[in-house]
Amino acid sequence: MTALSVAGLHAGYDPDLPIVKGVSFDITRGEAVSILGPNGAGKSTMIKAIAGLVPCFAGHVRLGQTDVTGLASHHLVRNGMGFVPQTENIFTRLTILENLQIAAQLLPKAERAGRIAAMLDMFPDLAARPGELAGALSGGQRQMLAAARALLTEPQVLMLDEPSAGLSPKLVGQVFDTLRRISEAGVTLVLVEQNVRAALTLTERALVLVDGKLAHDGPSETLHDGKLLGELFLGHRTAEART
Numbered sequence: 001m002t003a004l005s006v007a008g009l010h011a012g013y014d015p016d017l018p019i020v021k022g023v024s025f026d027i028t029r030g031e032a033v034s035i036l037g038p039n040g041a042g043k044s045t046m047i048k049a050i051a052g053l054v055p056c057f058a059g060h061v062r063l064g065q066t067d068v069t070g071l072a073s074h075h076l077v078r079n080g081m082g083f084v085p086q087t088e089n090i091f092t093r094l095t096i097l098e099n100l101q102i103a104a105q106l107l108p109k110a111e112r113a114g115r116i117a118a119m120l121d122m123f124p125d126l127a128a129r130p131g132e133l134a135g136a137l138s139g140g141q142r143q144m145l146a147a148a149r150a151l152l153t154e155p156q157v158l159m160l161d162e163p164s165a166g167l168s169p170k171l172v173g174q175v176f177d178t179l180r181r182i183s184e185a186g187v188t189l190v191l192v193e194q195n196v197r198a199a200l201t202l203t204e205r206a207l208v209l210v211d212g213k214l215a216h217d218g219p220s221e222t223l224h225d226g227k228l229l230g231e232l233f234l235g236h237r238t239a240e241a242r243t
């Protein structure tokens with residue numbers, strides 16, 4: 001069953017200068033997919049447009065059967081979209097527990113405590129220190145808190161924009177271990193990443209975006225040998241391949 005469907009998406013900051021230029025793909029429920037591409041290709045812009053944070057000029061975004069094109073991000077959350085932005089994804093002056101409580105406001109009152117407890121179960125690092133200020137956490141723990149906030153509402157699809165940005169190799173490993181557990185729990189994952197090797201190891205499928213267009217869509221193992229990826233990143237190969 002399709003979890004996320006993007007069809008003919010044009011998006012960006014100025015309708016005369018679209019950054020995302022006619023991208024289409026479907027993601028099946030439970031799939032884990034990387035979105036890769038050179039700097040400036042439009043990966044973040046595309047994921048933000050899907051998440052309702054950047055204008056869509058043409059095309060459609062569907063979550064399951066529901067057309068959510070152009071919906072504001074808080075409506076998208078209610079429709080089952082979880083999005084973890086690259087920065088400013090937690091409230092640093094509030095505690096871990098307060099961060100979770102704010103995210104839980106979107107849920108019916110009766111469900112809030114149970115979902116917060118479920119997130120603390122899932123993230124033992126956070127459960128060990130619920131009263132600690134989020135601003136005092138390591139970069140990796142911050143990403144875990146941001147993911148826990150997004151997962152609180154039990155999204156159908158969890159999208160993350162460069163969760164490993166700025167982290168040391170050890171913390172990158174921790175974040176990807178966490179993402180693997182989230183994926184194994186059945187959550188559909190969409191991941192924009194610069195850390196190509198870690199992303200390809202985690203996800204079974206990769207999309208490559210070059211100059212706002214989909215240059216490749218296929219199983220991650222086809223990109224493990226860096227030659228094709230190098231050619232795609234340099235714009236020397238543009239054929240879509242879904243094999």
Ligand SMILES: Nc1ncnc2c1ncn2[C@@H]1O[C@H](COP(=O)(O)OP(=O)(O)OP(=O)(O)O)[C@@H](O)[C@H]1O
Pocket residue numbers: 013019037038039040041042043044045046194
């Ligand atoms: N807020 C903004 N307003 C106007 N243009 C923007 C904005 N954010 C990004 N852009 C432009 O959109 C283009 C694509 O940027 P985007 O961040 O989506 O690429 P990316 O593939 O995610 O790159 P990177 O891997 O370097 O993060 C760039 O030319 C960038 O300058």
